[in-house]
Amino acid sequence: MKVSAGRVLMLVESQFPGDPRVRNEAFTLVDNGFQVTVIALRGPGQKPHEVVNGTSTYRLPRLTLFKKLPDERHSQFWRLLNKVQVVGGYVTEYAYFTLACLVVSIYVAFVEGFDAIHAHNPPDTLVVVGAFHRLFGKKFVFDHHDLSPELYRSRYGTKHSFISHFLRFFERASLKLADVAIATNESYREIDIERNAIAADKVFVVRNGPDLKRVRPVDPDPALIKKGCAILGYLGAMNPQDGLDYLLRALRYLAYDLKRTDFYCVLIGSGDSLDELRSLAVKLELQDHVFFTGYIPDADMLRYLSSMDICLDPNPSSPLNDVSTWIKVVEYMAMGKPIVSFDLKETRVSAGDAAVYVRPNDEAEFARAISQLIDDPARRRSMGAWGLNRVHTALKWDITSRNLLAAYHHLFRKDERNSTAAAL
Incomplete structure (x- = not known):
């Protein structure tokens, strides 16, 4: 499918190009005529800025306050303290990354420009960056890697808590703001539509598929x-x-x-x-x-x-x-x-x-x-x-990536329809 090329800013709280899904999506968009910029975390030995396979990449230092592990070894007081540390660590790190992305995205808007923000969760708080740039006519794509409320429950076993409601709020806000949402499978797509009451035609399933140019048998060790x-x-x-x-x-x-x-x-x-x-x-x-x-x-x-x-x-x-x-x-x-x-x-x-x-x-x-x-x-x-x-x-990614291109075709085709209607 031929898509209308545009300028995309991706946000991901992991290393790039180390994250396979983000790498595959970014490189596929570049190969199909898009200008892609990525804001990611900086890994050991990585440069603050470089161009990777045509992708302009800005990297932020990682901030880590506490280990994110539940601790059941101590008294109730120490378990409570551990939970406070875990929650405080996540809140601080997510707030830092979100605000840092906002600052760098403003710089990118002036230096390179972009038409759409493509946010990979977690954290779902990246919707804040999308909402800010929506004020200036930018589109928002939400790539739903993880169900954050379920992720929290799976790690810490707490279903009905302030944190769970907080995560549900940002999940819903991300999906409501999104012009296009991307789910990793049909189960996620159903949850996105039913739990968050969004239109089915804006949720596209892009399954995790291996890039066979990269993942291939070699001589064994x-x-x-x-x-x-x-x-x-x-x-x-x-x-x-x-x-x-x-x-x-x-x-x-x-x-x-x-x-x-x-x-x-x-x-x-x-x-x-x-x-x-x-x-x-x-x-x-x-x-x-x-x-x-x-x-x-x-x-x-x-x-x-x-x-x-x-x-x-x-x-x-x-x-x-x-x-x-x-x-x-x-x-x-x-x-x-x-x-x-x-x-x-x-x-x-x-x-x-x-x-x-x-x-x-x-x-x-x-x-x-x-x-x-x-x-x-x-x-x-x-x-x-x-x-x-x-x-x-x-x-394989050559097949599953077709839905990524379909999602972007939908994103920019809608823009073209609006422009045509305005001209008439």
Whole structure:
């Protein structure tokens, strides 16, 4: 589809071009004639400003006050203090990033110009930047990565609280202000429409799809191959809602209850929980079976992924995870790998027959599923081939990005219709 090119300012509270979804969207828009500017967080070794693949990128220093982890180890007083620190940390960091984006966006408006702001949540408070520029005729696109109220409930277990209502308010404000909303799957689209009472024709589903020019098999890591055992792997964020603690306990069951020592698990990624997960691995006596890479370059990631026999998706059932889609699942499939996952609705939609599904949050069953796949290489090959075919026929970014272009066609076509009506 040919779209009318325009000027887009993207806002994202993560590293760019490190965030796969944001990178794919930005580069696709550039390839289709759009001028794209990005305001993001600055990672180690990154420049405050540079042009990345035609994308003018401004980077802000990260502000971190407290660790964002619930703490149940102490008295009620200390748990309350921990919650205050967590909430205070988020409020301060989100306020800082939102205000910093506002300031830099004003600079960009004068230096480079833009017609639309494309905000990737969280935080949903970026709607403030969109609302300000709406006063000057700019459009607003809300890219709904996470359901913030469900994310908060999944991390901290609090449903009816001031924070939940606060998050619901900003979610609704973002969707109401948006000229176009982008959802990662049909579940999110339904929630956007029904919970926030917005028109169905302005919500577009742009699924997480792997860029096959980037995610592709390479030569495996020689050191892993030399181990002569089944190589398991995880790729992705390591935050409280991501289920790495479930995975480690499943690996403990695999090693000590099922008496399997013929495996080694590579855990790729970083996040708020990384230090705690490393400590948990020691506590569970898994030092000889797991390796945390931390954040690594793409070349190393592909080498490790290419070495894996089985890929793991331990996201537990939760208000957020039950309706979410993760790019790691389709990246596993793009590498032709079989998957073990808890049985969640949207994971089934993505992975289909490429995964073995076990009862949600059942660590022992998760371990048994891994054990069975270790012993069945023919099934692993069949599952991997099925997933690879699904990616190539339905889920690769070249296909899923068509809805992104449709969303922008809708955004600027509406502008053209208004101009035509005014001329008449």
